[in-house]
Amino acid sequence: MHPAAAAAPRDSPQALGRHPVLVVDDGGTHASEIERLLTAMRVPWEACAPGAATMEAVRREAACLITPFSNGKDDAGSLIEAVHQVAPGLAVIVVIDNPDVAATVAAMRLGAHAVIEGGALATGLLHQVTPLLQSS
Amino acid sequence: MTAPSPTVFIVDDDEAVRSSLRMLIRSVGLQARAFGLATEFLESYDPDVPGCVVLDVRMPGMSGLEMQQELNRRGATIPVVFITGHGDVPMAVEAMQHGAFDFLQKPFRDQDLLDRVQRALERDAQTRTAFTARATIRERIQSLTPRELEVMRLVTMGKANKVIGAELGVSQRTVEIHRAHVMEKMQASSLAALVRMALDAAETTDNS
Numbered sequence: 001m002h003p004a005a006a007a008a009p010r011d012s013p014q015a016l017g018r019h020p021v022l023v024v025d026d027g028g029t030h031a032s033e034i035e036r037l038l039t040a041m042r043v044p045w046e047a048c049a050p051g052a053a054t055m056e057a058v059r060r061e062a063a064c065l066i067t068p069f070s071n072g073k074d075d076a077g078s079l080i081e082a083v084h085q086v087a088p089g090l091a092v093i094v095v096i097d098n099p100d101v102a103a104t105v106a107a108m109r110l111g112a113h114a115v116i117e118g119g120a121l122a123t124g125l126l127h128q129v130t131p132l133l134q135s136s
Numbered sequence: 137m138t139a140p141s142p143t144v145f146i147v148d149d150d151e152a153v154r155s156s157l158r159m160l161i162r163s164v165g166l167q168a169r170a171f172g173l174a175t176e177f178l179e180s181y182d183p184d185v186p187g188c189v190v191l192d193v194r195m196p197g198m199s200g201l202e203m204q205q206e207l208n209r210r211g212a213t214i215p216v217v218f219i220t221g222h223g224d225v226p227m228a229v230e231a232m233q234h235g236a237f238d239f240l241q242k243p244f245r246d247q248d249l250l251d252r253v254q255r256a257l258e259r260d261a262q263t264r265t266a267f268t269a270r271a272t273i274r275e276r277i278q279s280l281t282p283r284e285l286e287v288m289r290l291v292t293m294g295k296a297n298k299v300i301g302a303e304l305g306v307s308q309r310t311v312e313i314h315r316a317h318v319m320e321k322m323q324a325s326s327l328a329a330l331v332r333m334a335l336d337a338a339e340t341t342d343n344s
Contacts, residue, residue: 099225100225100241101220101224101225101228101239101240101241102241104225104228104229104232104239105228105232105238105239108228108229108232108233109232113233114229114233115225115228115229117225117226120226123226124226127226128229
């Protein structure tokens with residue numbers, strides 16, 4: 001587990017959801033911003049390094065997986081496919097900087113649950129993650 | 137009876153957009169009908185007419201997304217291609233989450249829209265073919281007697297005639313006769329085909 005996960009109030013009786021939100025932490029600014037916002041939302045979360053650690057994490061129960069992408073749909077597609085082989089139905093939320101509609105639709109067609117703009121993380125997380133937590 | 141030709145329904149509050157899209161779609165030999173309001177389209181919507189919808193997201197009154205949700209509430213399967221003048225990512229996400237076939241940002245190339253419309257029409261045709269096949273299976277199932285239905289259920293569970301006979305309290309020969317009737321009425325060429333029909337029927341029931 002990422003050391004930052006210790007900051008998440010997952011034992012709080014007011015925390016949302018039973019299962020943690022997984023955040024693919026690539027060391028970028030989006031990952032740390034996502035973690036900060038989830039903590040502020042009192043959402044239990046776990047950080048995981050990209051690659052094998054992510055695949056290991058999705059084998060356990062999770063509310064959803066949030067993954068930042070700096071460069072578009074191809075990487076997102078292979079990750080979503082790999083995640084869904086291990087955890088079919090797990091919602092994968094992709095964070096992209098300045099996505100256009102075509103990139104958004106492409107990611108959704110590849111199986112993303114949602115695309116959030118990197119510049120609108122707060123509203124995007126609130127809008128997309130909260131319903132998933134309520135059903136987890 | 138011949139199935140009606142597919143129609144592309146254009147719903148956009150901008151008269152100029154409606155006219156140009158109608159002309160574009162007719163130019164490739166497809167039928168097109170245009171509506172200026174979502175409510176106008178919904179009032180005339182006939183689920184038996186094959187086609188697809190080209191739908192503007194932002195309209196006065198009922199928005200494109202609200203119209204899509206109303207179609208979903210009605211159980212409509214007609215594919216919806218959204219068009220928008222704004223690069224609104226959250227809106228595209230919401231539309232796709234609610235089952236939009238595609239989402240296109242204006243200005244778009246004519247061919248891009250035509251390609252999407254063609255694919256949407258193909259999807260609609262596939263959906264209708266599958267629906268018709270399932271309706272046929274349901275009709276065949278309804279033609280079975282209660283005992284034949286019971287035999288079909290047990291056969292498709294993989295049970296042998298002897299076991300079925302014991303469960304139903306009838307002879308193996310009687311089971312064989314019922315089984316033959318089931319295969320004939322269901323027009324099943326093999327046990328595998330019968331199982332597929334049973335699964336299709338169960339899926340339809342679950343989804344209804």
